[in-house]
Amino acid sequence: MKKRIACLLVVASLVPALATAGNWSIDDARSKIGFQYQAMGATLDGEFPQYMADIELDPAKPDQAQITLDVTTAKTDAGNPDATAEVGSPLFFDSRRYPTARFASSRIQPQGNGRFLVEGKLSVKGITRPAGIPVMLKTEGKNQRLTGTFKLNRLDYRIGEGMWADTSALANEVKVAFSLLLVPKPSRKTP
Amino acid sequence: MAFALVANFTLGVSVSEMDLSPLKLKMLAWHKWAGMTLLALVTLRLVNRLIFQPPPPEPAPRWQQRAASWMHAALYVLMFAIPVSGWLVTSAAGIPVIYLNLWELPQLLPKNLEWADPLKEVHEALNQALLMLVIVHVLAAIKHHVVDRDSTLVRMLPYLEKRR
């Protein structure tokens, strides 16, 4: 019995490390991943309120960083109740089959003044395409602020299929803007 | 103008019964453009009516004259208030009207999704009130034409005059 409990404790102590790898966590309250799209020419603001990041970063060597970000597609707030109700459906994110959209970095090119081009792969709705995201990294006390904006074409990822492929009602281009506050994790104890 | 009003009323009802689709978005945009055009026309008409006295009413019992002037006032108020309330709905919903896909009209309110639904109900209720008044108005006009045989209806529809 004692052995069992000990065993459980070991597993339990491993769980947080497994769930969120990397040496930084995101302060959700002070971070945001938003997006902007156009319906009948009117600009609407949406948000991805739920995401999980796995960030391995040494502020002294930012170009060596590894960033993986998973967005929970079902939680998407499309900025309008009718649109929010629709956005998880098979024609859009198909959240039941593809619960997350992922960006995974592969190479980071420094561009001076705290700017970087993060190259990697963006996977949405089962479609993976290369993506380059210009970002800025700023030190805020002990924390790091990672901001950036990029544009993508929703139809590249089949976001809006069938009747919604009609770009005269719903524009193809979507602008994504994010600002993430990275908070250092308490340093991992080496066993 | 009356025809455009009826058409836009019908369009509004059809749009509100549709599920979200690109066609709905387009029809809703047309509904808003037509509604804003009607708002401009009603405003011009109100100004016109305030500047130029309408022709004196047909002889009728006093209660009828009173009812008629209330009816006219109410019709004008609604023809004005309905598009304004629609404009308030889209403002609260945070969806600006892009008139004819060319000009973005100002928002009357800052975006506030909690107000969008109640305002939509106001838009709907005003429309129902308009529907009632129009029915009464039309019945009254027909009564004047058929029973009293006066020229009330002909004055409303100048096109009939030519046929007399």
Ligand code: HEM
């Ligand atoms: C004289 C002009 C107008 C008339 C007669 C009119 C009439 C209507 C009617 C009958 C409905 C359906 C109500 C229901 O049963 O739920 C409706 C819905 C609506 N109208 Fe109007 N309207 C006018 C102008 C406008 C304007 C100017 C706007 C916006 C700028 C507007 C925005 C809307 C919206 C957003 C809806 C709700 C559609 C939905 O359910 O998704 N309307 N209108």
